Amino acid sequence: MERRPVEISQQALERQQQICAQIRTAWEQTGRVPRAFVDTYGCQQNEADSERIRGMLRACGYEITDTEEGADCIVINTCAIREHAETRVYGNVGALVHTKARHPEQKIFLCGCMMGQKQVVARIRSSYRHVDGVFNPHELWRFPELLQTVLHTGRRVFAADQTEGNIAEGIPVVRASTLRAWVSIMYGCNNFCSYCIVPYVRGRERSRRPDEILSEVRSLLSSGYRELTLLGQNVNSYGKDLPDGMDFAALMASIASMPGEFWLRFMTSHPKDATFRLFDTIAQYPAICRQFHLPFQSGSDRILRAMNRHYDRASYLSLVDYGRSLMPDLVLTSDVIVGFPGETEEDFADTLSLIERVRYDALFTFIFSPRAGTPAAAMDDPTPKEEKNRRFDRLCELQNSISQQIHQGYVGKTLRVLADGTDGASVTARTEGGRLVRLPADESLVGQFLDVTITGSTTWSLVGQPAANQEK
Ligand code: SAH
Ligand code: SF4
Ligand code: F3S
Numbered sequence: 001m002e003r004r005p006v007e008i009s010q011q012a013l014e015r016q017q018q019i020c021a022q023i024r025t026a027w028e029q030t031g032r033v034p035r036a037f038v039d040t041y042g043c044q045q046n047e048a049d050s051e052r053i054r055g056m057l058r059a060c061g062y063e064i065t066d067t068e069e070g071a072d073c074i075v076i077n078t079c080a081i082r083e084h085a086e087t088r089v090y091g092n093v094g095a096l097v098h099t100k101a102r103h104p105e106q107k108i109f110l111c112g113c114m115m116g117q118k119q120v121v122a123r124i125r126s127s128y129r130h131v132d133g134v135f136n137p138h139e140l141w142r143f144p145e146l147l148q149t150v151l152h153t154g155r156r157v158f159a160a161d162q163t164e165g166n167i168a169e170g171i172p173v174v175r176a177s178t179l180r181a182w183v184s185i186m187y188g189c190n191n192f193c194s195y196c197i198v199p200y201v202r203g204r205e206r207s208r209r210p211d212e213i214l215s216e217v218r219s220l221l222s223s224g225y226r227e228l229t230l231l232g233q234n235v236n237s238y239g240k241d242l243p244d245g246m247d248f249a250a251l252m253a254s255i256a257s258m259p260g261e262f263w264l265r266f267m268t269s270h271p272k273d274a275t276f277r278l279f280d281t282i283a284q285y286p287a288i289c290r291q292f293h294l295p296f297q298s299g300s301d302r303i304l305r306a307m308n309r310h311y312d313r314a315s316y317l318s319l320v321d322y323g324r325s326l327m328p329d330l331v332l333t334s335d336v337i338v339g340f341p342g343e344t345e346e347d348f349a350d351t352l353s354l355i356e357r358v359r360y361d362a363l364f365t366f367i368f369s370p371r372a373g374t375p376a377a378a379m380d381d382p383t384p385k386e387e388k389n390r391r392f393d394r395l396c397e398l399q400n401s402i403s404q405q406i407h408q409g410y411v412g413k414t415l416r417v418l419a420d421g422t423d424g425a426s427v428t429a430r431t432e433g434g435r436l437v438r439l440p441a442d443e444s445l446v447g448q449f450l451d452v453t454i455t456g457s458t459t460w461s462l463v464g465q466p467a468a469n470q471e472k
Contacts, residue, residue, distance in 0.1 A: 006206050008141055008168040016171075017059065019144040023151065024061030034072035036062035041089060042079025044231050044267065045202075046112055048182040049140060050077045053111070055172030056143050064174060068099050073107045073147065078114035080197045082369035086114055093128055100130050107150050109133040111140060116201025119372065121160045135159040137202055141168035165203025169212050179420055179447055181225045185213055185251065186232035191270060193297075194308045195340065195368060195376040198233055207238050210246045210254070217255050221262055226418055226449065228255070230266040236273035249281045256285035261449055263418060263432065267293045268335075272310040276322050283326040290327050291433045294319065295335035299354030300347035303340050306379070313354060320358055331361045331433030338395055339368045339388030341379035348391050352398055361406050361433060363399045367392050400459050407457035410435070414453045414467045419445040429464075436461040 027034050036057040040050040053075050054064050068074050076093060079085040093110065100106045108131050114120045115136040124131050132150045135143060139159040146157045165188045175181055188203040189196075220228060230252070232238060238248040246254075248266075256264050264287050269278075271294055282288045294316075298304055301312045323330050336351060355363070367388055370377035417429035417437050426438040427445050429452065437452055438461060439445065445466070456463035 006166050016144045019148050020059035027061040034062045035065045036073040037065050037068045037071040038075045040077045046077050048184050051173045052171045054174035059172050075109045078112035080113040097130050107132045111135045113201040133157045138162040180227040181220045184231045189233035197371040207242050227263040234270040235266050236269050249278050256287040264288045271316050279323045289432045291331040293333045297337050299350035303347050333362045334360050335364045337366050337368050338392045341381035404459045410454045414451050417452045437464045
């Protein structure tokens with residue numbers, strides 16, 4: 001198949017690998033192993049990008065550490081989704097002045113979604129002079145070259161003008177877990193929800209080729225990964241830009257039919273593109289977790305229109321009803337925004353009633369945060385902050401009581417879990433639906449699927465015991 005122009009050429013990527021080798025050799029000659037720290041804000045896309053940044057750093061000879069103190073290279077991978085996320089980044093980057101004063105050779109880079117905004121880059125350039133380099137999400141594949149320039153010249157580099165999205169295959173990765181892996185299947189977003197900054201900073205939707213995805217998945221499964229999460233801002237539109245027409249349901253089906261016991265998850269789904277067929281696929285394949293993260297954002301049709309979401313309450317509920325009719329045990333989670341400009345008490349009541357109707361296992365709840373350059377930031381917003389906070393509290397109270405009731409309903413049931421770690425005196429595990437379960441400590445369980453009988457619950461997690469007579 002002919003390469004699409006959005007793909008960075010193999011030649012260009014090989015050049016980055018050569019640069020990594022040059023940097024590594026230069027460090028080897030100093031007789032010292034350099035250390036690098038990568039800090040990540042934001043969503044799973046950023047987590048996945050940070051794994052690639054660590055991969056490139058390791059290829060450059062760096063050992064990855066978990067502290068900025070004394071690190072030779074610091075990379076802060078930023079998130080722009082809400083003001084709060086940005087404020088935290090500014091605070092933490094400001095504090096690095098002191099870390100760098102103690103270690104003047106330290107090189108500091110900022111990347112990620114904040115660096116996709118011109119005003120942010122300008123502010124870093126003028127007011128954060130201890131930052132050595134900036135690159136936006138489209139320039140991530142060129143990080144080795146940027147690092148080398150900074151190391152050689154001592155000058156600051158700004159790679160933030162590129163606005164065209166791309167796909168770069170074969171960048172090395174250092175994965176955070178040996179059990180769970182992120183697999184990006186597409187990048188960018190075309191939806192322009194009126195509140196959201198992502199399409200501006202991550203570019204247009206572009207799908208990785210199925211053969212690249214399937215070969216990454218095969219290699220993960222053969223190296224023992226037990227849980228894969230397919231990532232994209234809107235996975236349901238996977239493949240729409242590909243010439244050979246494989247869509248998301250077909251991609252899931254080809255992964256889910258691979259041999260071995262593993263779990264397959266995906267996020268995020270936009271309700272306007274989620275299809276009944278996708279639910280059919282989930283129901284058909286045991287490897288696909290019966291969990292669906294389906295952000296509804298608001299229960300009011302008026303607000304959904306203002307958000308430019310292209311679905312309404314009734315069509316959202318028909319998806320939920322169809323999914324539940326096929327799989328009564330389907331676990332649903334969602335995102336919701338409180339206090340969108342112009343949201344009235346009546347609109348908010350519609351959001352509460354939708355939550356009561358659907359009964360999500362868990363909700364990610366956000367107060368609207370105006371993002372410069374998005375349409376919603378310019379909308380009239382007469383509701384006072386205190387009223388938004390009160391609505392937010394009411395919503396959280398409702399959801400907490402639902403989560404608690406749902407969790408109580410698990411007590412006495414036997415569920416399949418994947419044990420993933422330890423926490424003090426317990427082993428932690430996740431159910432197929434993504435709920436956290438604590439088990440009595442037995443480290444030999446970590447990395448295994450097992451059946452667990454649920455013996456207790458709280459708002460946030462479950463307590464269990466390995467079920468008797470099971471095959472491990
Ligand atoms: N692509 C995903 C979500 C990405 S952002 C999707 O469409 O579902 C994750 C969540 O952050 C969104 O679902 C939304 O609930 C929230 N969010 C995005 N922009 C926001 C803003 N300006 N203010 C408050 N919450 C926001
Ligand atoms: Fe943002 Fe909407 Fe795209 Fe999600 S679908 S990333 S909320 S614009
Ligand atoms: Fe944040 Fe960018 Fe993700 S804005 S939520 S890190 S896509």
